[in-house]
Amino acid sequence: MVNAGIRLCFFIFCVIMACCLSPLAAWSRTDEPASMGDAHISERLRQGTPADLRRALPNNSAPPERRLPHMQLQPLPPQEDGTIRRVLLPEGTKAVALTFDLCELATTTTGYDVDTINFLRREHIPATLFIGGKWMRSHAERAKQLMADPLFEIGNHAWSHGNFGIMDPQSMRDQVLWTQAEYEILREGILRSAAENGASLPDIAAVPNLFRLPYGRCTDQSLALLAHLGLRVIQWDVVAEAMDDNSRPELAAEVARRVRPGSILLFHANRVPKGTAALLSGVVRELRDRGYHFVTVGKLLTMGQPLRTRDGYFNKPGDNKALDIRFGVDGTGRRASTKGKAE
Template sequence: MPTLTRLALAVLVLLAASTAHAASNGSETLLRGLWTEAQLAGTPADRVVTKPWAQPLDNSPPARLTPETTLPPVPADLREVIRRVNPAKGERLVALTFDLCERATNVAGYQNEIVNHLRAQHIPATFFAGGKWMRSHPEKAMQLMADPLFEVGNHAWTHANMAVADDAEARRQVLWTQAQYELLRAELARRAAAKGLSAEMAAVPPVPRLFRLPYGRNAERTLDLLAGLGLPIIQWDVLGEWNDGSGSPQKSAEYAVKRVRPGSIILLHANAVPKNTQLVVPILTRMLAAGGYHFVTVSELLRAGTPETVRSGYFAKPGDNVQYDTLFLGGGTQHPRPTDAKHP
């Protein structure tokens, strides 16, 4: 085969691989084939968050307790808490991550304005969804699963603190969430089949492939437990919702941008609990883009370089999250009752 022909063939192979990779988290055809623009845009009702204990405590499990898909164990270089990545080529890459937390004592929301902005600007992101949150918001969870811009990670069933949960509870929190994702993926596949779009399901991962620690907390044993379940632990090195008391979205964005480095992972929320995140995100993404940063999912970031890890997770400095070991009840799954005079 002539050298030029071989080169052209190699280029075609690389392009094909790149295209397949870009669609590895979903399918635009699937997304647009199952929901209208209005359905994807959502409404203010999506953002409703119920008050703690406004309804009965919900520790009920999903319809299936264990996932059908088993992931291979995490490789040695990904077995600690990953705070950021050092890009091998020095690229200005950054990963936006959004937690979708929900405890046993209330129902969180879905900040559709954030997702609408990301879609409008074609910005990839990683969403770490709690299993109970996915059960409470099945349509939104399936939309995120189907969208090729986004990947969905595991954020525990009811936001349990892995530093205080015993091994049995920690496993339940992880596996119930994997199983709930599978149940929704099965419904997504059913709808896709009804529309003649079954082939598009190949792009939707069978289960989440990443894990985020609730409160950023873990015990030493958590590292082995999650590694055995095949889930790298993804932390962050930049807080995207910093607040000096003024509630200024501009100041939050500026605080984050000053701390971003190539390979940074930024912590944000899309469950409508932080009040100004939907105002921070457009400012933050505009400033990062102006600084030459390229947005990627966490999985893309991991493939681009070497992870920077720690043994124990934290927010901005070691030990700044230990208060969550006693601030919430039930291993972190419950708010204290309104009648409680003080936290335990």
Template sequence: MPLVLPTVRDRAVLRHAPKHLSALAGAVRAGLAALALLPPGPAGIAAAEEACWAPESFRQSERDRPIRTGIAAARVALPTEDPAPPPEGFRPIDGVVRRVDLPPGAPKMIALTFDLCETPFEVAGYQGASVDTLRANGVRATFFAGGKWMLTHPDRAGQIATDPLFEIASHSWEHRNFRIVTGRAMLDEIRGPQSAYQRLRDGLAARQCAPRPGRDLAAAMPERMGLFRFPFGACSRAAIEAVGAAGLIPVQWDVSSGDPDRHLSSAAMVSSVLRRVRPGSIVLFHANGRGWATDDALPEIVARLRQQGYVFVTVGELLAYPGAKPVVAASCYDETPGDTDRYDGLARLLDGRSALFAARTGTPAGDRAPAGAVSPAPSRPARLAKSVLRVHPASPAAPGPLPVERP
């Protein structure tokens, strides 16, 4: 399918964004300068991208959406590729970006973001209908992809990472809770996605595409991802420091669509998002099979926001706009500080299910059990799962029984 480039109004906004960000002041702008998060010219990428994938392969497929648990394909070893190092001149920020205050006279910019997360014992989905909506309407967006998700969905990850409309960012390796994970396990969660991204770039570079080689795609992609989103909307002070030390800017959200809630209707989602957004907002959706009403709600959300004069940009572009001031919180949360602490129990439950899955299926070659991994809570798992999964906007649904499907 032909790639839809930004609208005339969106392109006008992007012309205001500097091509080189080294002159931007403040920690976030210095970090963005070093990371070079603004996208390269879209024309060359689009031409090469269409050469590497058949046009029909971009569209929604019924095989993409289902989430499969307990299958052999969910056993993915932590990649060993050496990612590109943090860039020189990067300055970590002391906290987590939630939204951006725009200067007077700035366009009504907004960043739509989509999480592509995947836990250790599952192969998550891909909501092509939502991505199709973004492409058809020329909507710029940022995808926070889990490292394991990238490796179980290499073509979809490649299509997103090379699309001139989109920005790809890190959402940890396999969705651990950074409020309680520590030590080597935490570092693996940070490093793993960068290594997966490096494998993705290397694979594209080696791909034989006609009439242009895949190396055109790899060369046009950023050397590394520059933004990071904490799973569960939860983190510790040590986690914030570790993410910064890895050359990443942590970004959460100020508006959650609530799309992991199976009982939320598309009409309710549209109303909730439109009521709470404002210029500079960062909006959270999911596109991994757990955005239950997102496919239906997104077309109306996009249309209504455009009618209200909003311009869609990536998170990197929002942060880089001249005079913009990121709103930085000292901790991670959904709506109010501390409101995601209650998901510690869910994380322990998921770790327990992961250990059970590993025991049933074995460990893939080259994998290793993460040191310092959190042990599961020993009691009340079913009741705990039911209670903690009721409302959380950024967590995967609790896994059911884990039957092992044979290849």
């Protein structure tokens, strides 16, 4: 009986170790630099960690350490009010922008898709990352790595994914400005660390000047507020990811067929949809075969005429309104009233 008990304990121990070691193997997966030009990306940045998993970090729904950014952008001119879904490019110009949302609700934490980001780095693909302020704080080291990487452009994706179709004006301001302030805090840390180590100071924008609407939801009031805060609202004309298995090979070809010159593609890099890295690899391959190249949203806006709309939606107007009740009273996951403030 004693030997049987020992064998049983040993069997259970082996099962537990197998369950634990499989994820750890995935966390420690690395990608070798494609060239010496990648030397600024250390091996440590390329490695996944347990903290990159969804809900691995403790949740903190408090406001940021500083609620107002030191730098305030100038209001946009009236003609730039609205949402930009794609850019009309000159004939023969086949450029597109890949964009990635990294966000989390007030009630939970999400993760960091190291495979997706490493693919972009390995392939030298510039991209625009729309990052939520709360995500920045939860994943501060990851956020600073992304901000300091010259390959990436950073946009504002609201503090805790608040719904700009239903929030009150003060809550919307908080969602925007808290994120700008958190970005400033992290930027100051990056510059301070570089100075202390005698390194050259990275060229990082003072604050983001692009904004992505959570859920794609908006109203005329929210668009006016965002324009007053100096933020260009960037949406998409191609939703890349599906709700099911994004690693299906046929999905990449289907996404690529919907792309036009000047398209803005929506992906995520916070581990919410599954299979994003595999889908991204396939989409990039398909688009390159079609003669496309990749630029940031900021660059794309300079290459042609931005096409604006007053609506926010996924694929057609109104297809996102059902989300107004799914994620709580203000879209941040909260169920109790938060009138007058975002958190």
